[in-house]
Amino acid sequence: MDQGTDRLQRYLDDELEECRSEDVEARLDELGRLEAALGTAQVHAELDVCSALANETRYTLARALVAAGEELCVCELHAVVDVSESGLSHALSKLVDAGLAEGWKEGRWKKYRATNRAVALVTVLEGSVGE
Numbered sequence: 001m002d003q004g005t006d007r008l009q010r011y012l013d014d015e016l017e018e019c020r021s022e023d024v025e026a027r028l029d030e031l032g033r034l035e036a037a038l039g040t041a042q043v044h045a046e047l048d049v050c051s052a053l054a055n056e057t058r059y060t061l062a063r064a065l066v067a068a069g070e071e072l073c074v075c076e077l078h079a080v081v082d083v084s085e086s087g088l089s090h091a092l093s094k095l096v097d098a099g100l101a102e103g104w105k106e107g108r109w110k111k112y113r114a115t116n117r118a119v120a121l122v123t124v125l126e127g128s129v130g131e
Contacts, residue, residue, distance in 0.1 A: 052098035053121065057081050058091045062100050065114035066122040074110045 005024060012019040012027060053059045064080045065072060078088055092112060095101040100118040104111060114122075 049098045049100065049117070049121070052094050052100055053125075055091070055094075057083050057087065058094055061088075061091055062095055062114065062118050063122055063126075065095075065101055065112060066119050068114075071111045071113040074112070077112065 005028070008027060009019055009024050012023050016023060053062060060081050061077055064077060074088065074092070077092070078085070081088065081091075083091065092101060092103060095112075095118075096103050100115055100121070101112050102115055
């Protein structure tokens with residue numbers, strides 16, 4: 001029995017007051033189904049979204065787009081963050097790739113707006129931090 005299984009058996013001994021090897025195997029099967037239900041692809045997709053917000057520039061841009069409630073031009077967004085044009089372009093690209101912003105060209109101007117996903121995440125994050 002490996003160390004993780006041994007520890008699980010000790011835990012089940014405490015919980016059930018008597019643990020048999022069948023109890024350990026049943027619990028391992030349940031945990032295996034839980035792990036499979038999480039889905040590796042889904043976890044990676046969610047981590048991509050978290051990663052996109054885990055940068056001050058990108059998070060500030062996402063918050064600005066959500067707060068604006070409308071489309072903003074790149075030149076307007078550039079006034080919000082103190083980064084180079086290439087840094088701004090890269091940050092916006094990451095937000096688009098993560099499904100947090102939509103971007104399109106309108107004449108000679110590039111515009112962006114927050115997606116529903118961005119609105120939901122920023123709203124939850126803002127509400128989860130105390131003042």
